[in-house]
Structure formats: C-alpha cells, structure tokens
Amino acid sequence: MIYLLSVQYQNVDTDANFAYYAGGGAFAGDFTYILDLANPVYTGAPDQSVFDAIYNDAPEQTVSDTGLYLSDQISLDNWRFTLGLRHDRVENDNGVSKQDDTQTSYSAGILYRFDNGVSPYVSYAESFETVVGLDINGNQLKPEEGRQYEAGIKYELSMLPGYITFAYYDIEVSNLPNPNALPAEAAQQQGVASIEGFEVEGRLDFGEVTAQFAAATMDAEDPNGFALSAQPDSNASLWVNYAPEALSGLRMGAGVRYVGETVSENGLIRYETPSYTLGDLMLGYEVSNDLDLQLNIRNITDKEYLTSCLFRGDCFPGVRRTVNASLTYSF
CATH class of the missing domain: 2.20.50 (Outer Surface Protein A; domain 2)
Structure with a gap:
C-alpha cells in the first residue's frame, strides 16, 4: 500500500486590455476595410485613432487556487487498486466582483494482472473548472463539472519486449450554458457535452x-x-x-x-x-x-x-x- 499526499497552490494575475473593431466597421455602415476574397484590395489597417476610441483597459483579474490531493495505491495478489481524492478552493477576483468556489473530486481504478500478460482495467475520474459570473437572478454560476469512465486492456508481449493498450472512454462535461434557455429566463446550467472514443497505443522493441x-x-x-x-x-x-x-x-x-x-x-x-x-x-x-x-x-x-x-x-x-x-x- 502506497500513500501519496500533496498540496498545490498557484496565484495567476491576468491583465487583458484590448480594442475590438466589430465587423471591421461594417456594422456601423463603414465598408472601407471590408476585404472581397474574390477580388481582394488591401486598404491597410484603420488609423490608430479608431482603436484608441474603442480601447478597453480591463481591470486585472486574479485567480488563486489551493488544492489538497490524497491518493492510495493498493496491491493485493494480482489486483491493483487506486483511490484518489482532491479538494480545491478557487478565489477569483476580476476587478468587478469576487467569487469563491470549492469542489471535491474523486477518482478510482481497478486492474487485474493475469499471468499471460493481459491486464484488464476500469477507472473513474472527476474534474471541475470555475465559471465566473451570475445568472439573471443574481445567483453565482456553478463550476463546470467533468466525469470520465474508462475501460481497457493492457497486454505485455511475451515474444519480444513491448506492450499494447486498448481503451474505451466516455467523458461528460455538465453545467454548461443551457441551449434551450429563453432570453428572459435565468441561464440555467443544463447544457451537457459528451465525448467518447477508442484508443490503441503500444511500443515494440x-x-x-x-x-x-x-x-x-x-x-x-x-x-x-x-x-x-x-x-x-x-x-x-x-x-x-x-x-x-x-x-x-x-x-x-x-x-x-x-x-x-x-x-x-x-x-x-x-x-x-x-x-x-x-x-x-x-x-x-x-x-x-x-x-x-x-x-x-x-x-x-x-x-x-x-x-x-x-x-x-x-x-x-x-x-x-x-x-x-x-x-x-x-x-
């Protein structure tokens, strides 16, 4: 049995100032800088005064993250077990509002080693990412959450040094913007993205x-x-x-x-x-x-x-x- 305990801390400051000329001025009726791809005529960039007028000096954003991670690796005969737990506290200050998020994520895996070199396994893992902001009713948005199921087979070759791994994974990311929300409703975080696929990799010597x-x-x-x-x-x-x-x-x-x-x-x-x-x-x-x-x-x-x-x-x-x-x- 092997225990692993770790602590992570990071503090990131971001200062993003920008000038965005929407549609190159076409939305305001100015077609001077529109480029015809069929017959391109390069007119050059707008004068600096145009960008100065729309320059946005955004406030600095500070994100600090403190994470505590605990993992336990267990060997029992031919069985291998892995258990993990991570707790994070994220503080986000975008210069206008402050937001604190806490989340606990879990992971687990089981593998069995047969004597012929075949090792099937299954695993489960969670993740999260802070979403800064409020919905239309003033409620703080929840973090985006991810979960992954994975199953596969690892095979250590006997004829020559090498291995081959086959895996299937299924990932779901939730608490995304609700695609069916009406403009006048609160932005309920009911959107879900799904990712699934197969992988094979190996090495032969x-x-x-x-x-x-x-x-x-x-x-x-x-x-x-x-x-x-x-x-x-x-x-x-x-x-x-x-x-x-x-x-x-x-x-x-x-x-x-x-x-x-x-x-x-x-x-x-x-x-x-x-x-x-x-x-x-x-x-x-x-x-x-x-x-x-x-x-x-x-x-x-x-x-x-x-x-x-x-x-x-x-x-x-x-x-x-x-x-x-x-x-x-x-x-």
Whole structure:
C-alpha cells in the first residue's frame, strides 16, 4: 500500500486590455476595410485613432487556487487498486466582483494482472473548472463539472519486449450554458457535452529498432448536439527509432502523423476541415555520457495545411517545417 499526499497552490494575475473593431466597421455602415476574397484590395489597417476610441483597459483579474490531493495505491495478489481524492478552493477576483468556489473530486481504478500478460482495467475520474459570473437572478454560476469512465486492456508481449493498450472512454462535461434557455429566463446550467472514443497505443522493441504507435477515434458533441468544434474525429501516429550497435552513440528516427477531419457548425453553417498527414525526422549522437547532440525536423515536406476552421469564418494554419538543433550537457 502506497500513500501519496500533496498540496498545490498557484496565484495567476491576468491583465487583458484590448480594442475590438466589430465587423471591421461594417456594422456601423463603414465598408472601407471590408476585404472581397474574390477580388481582394488591401486598404491597410484603420488609423490608430479608431482603436484608441474603442480601447478597453480591463481591470486585472486574479485567480488563486489551493488544492489538497490524497491518493492510495493498493496491491493485493494480482489486483491493483487506486483511490484518489482532491479538494480545491478557487478565489477569483476580476476587478468587478469576487467569487469563491470549492469542489471535491474523486477518482478510482481497478486492474487485474493475469499471468499471460493481459491486464484488464476500469477507472473513474472527476474534474471541475470555475465559471465566473451570475445568472439573471443574481445567483453565482456553478463550476463546470467533468466525469470520465474508462475501460481497457493492457497486454505485455511475451515474444519480444513491448506492450499494447486498448481503451474505451466516455467523458461528460455538465453545467454548461443551457441551449434551450429563453432570453428572459435565468441561464440555467443544463447544457451537457459528451465525448467518447477508442484508443490503441503500444511500443515494440526489436533490439536496434524500436517502434511506437498510437491511433484513436472520437465522437464529440456540444450541448446543442453539434460536433465539438476543432476536434479531429481520428488521429494516428507511428515513430521508428534506429540505434545501430556498430555506430555507438548514433540514433536516427522517423515518424508520420495523421490528423483526421474536424467540423465546426451551428444551425446554419457547417465547416469541414480536411485531414492531413505530416512526416518528421530525428538525428542524434551521444558524444559522451555528459554531452548529447540532436537535430529534429518536423513537417519535413513543409506541407501547408489548416488545423481547423470555425463556423464564424476564421481558420488556423498549421506549423510549417521547423528545424531544431540542441546541444545538451549533463553535469
């Protein structure tokens, strides 16, 4: 039996000042800065005086969080049990109002290890996130709450070093804005988002060559029953590392990453962002036990792609080819 007790404290100050020119002035009848995508004519940005007039110097926001965490790990023959409890107190001061939230979250897991390397398990976990504000009747909003059920199988291979894990998860996030609330009613927090999916991951060791792989599918809905924005419906990755014994200290790696289609929609508009596949390379050399060199190249083909597009009209381009070189010395 192993006990773990920890205390966490964090204090975050945020000062967000901004100027937002709604619709580029079109809502006020000014079409000077509207861009026709079919025949773009770049007129430049509005004068600084326009932004000065709508500049919002928002008050500083301070969030402090004190958390107490207790975990118990129990081994009984081939059984493994994990129990967890966390209690948080969050104080939020946005410069206009103050709000205190307290929440206790629980987690538990059970695993059984068969002699043939198969280990089925089930687990349960909770989470929460503070929602600052009041409803129309002046009642403090409740924290958003999350809960996750997970079941899976871990398999330690016998033919060669390695493992494979299969998992199914079901996540629910509650106390979200009520999609059916009328404008004149209190903002009852009856909205629920659901996320469920399957995952498989593993590692195989062939001596000089090791391979790591993972794949997942996900079905996610927001409180309105639409697809959860910017969340890929599937993804997969494979990374192969080669460390030849004849060239001690040298290592080479190559990988491929696949990200599935994402959807963003409301009752009138639906944007679908295509899937994309990227390749990565790595070259490293351990000069000595203390000195290590490594070169990483991500998106080796310098592919142009979009990670997601939102129904409000903006899209987010992916990271182009990046090259990083590192020199690490261990004292």
